[in-house]
Amino acid sequence: MKNKRLISPSFLSANFLHLEKDIEMINKSEADWFHLDIMDGVFVPNISFGMPIIKQINKLAKKPLDVHLMIVDPDKYINDFKEAGADILTVHYEACRHLHRTLQSIKLAGMKTGVSLNPHTSVDLLEDVIQDIDVVLIMSVNPGFGGQNFIENTYAKVRKLKKIITEKNSNTLIEIDGGVNLQNAEKLFEAGADVLVAGSAVFKSENPTKTISLLKNE
């Protein structure tokens, strides 16, 4: 299957004093999803934002909310995230003791399922659940902060995961998160990625709308 070329700008790097402006910019841009990073200060050494902010963004966002949970015990909050407006709910492999059960709960709540892998976690571990996953989010930095350097081993992980998905005849999308920029976007799509998350590359650029377009079409 030919890969999609979707862009999911990460609001971690947005201007929280002018969120409305940034949401409208994404609505009008060629971006496909809104990437929202939820951090609990336990799974990752940082705290971001939670339900109230997601709910506000959901009021204005005209594209799917791609919610990336970097929290322990995500099962506790699945229905709350649905209520807040999440369309895709991504949990970390490393945070789930019973991943298969968690995926069923996300589906039952009416959302697309996502599983994220830290840089040290092998894509092979998803072989037996790949059919239940709509999106695999490969972390290309250690989760917790925006603006970090891209880890080069990611390309090999993408190729390996693409092979598993094809062999299992699954429709799972591959999403990449961390250090994505105009230098590596094309190479990632070529390796088999379908969705690229970009935080600082978009929001810290002079012309975010144009950067989104370049990331997507270069």
Ligand code: DX5
């Ligand atoms: C990091 C988050 C990312 C982050 C990416 O833990 O999951 O989504 O916002 O930021 P950049 O694109 O700046 O690396």
Ligand code: ZN
């Ligand atoms: Zn993220």
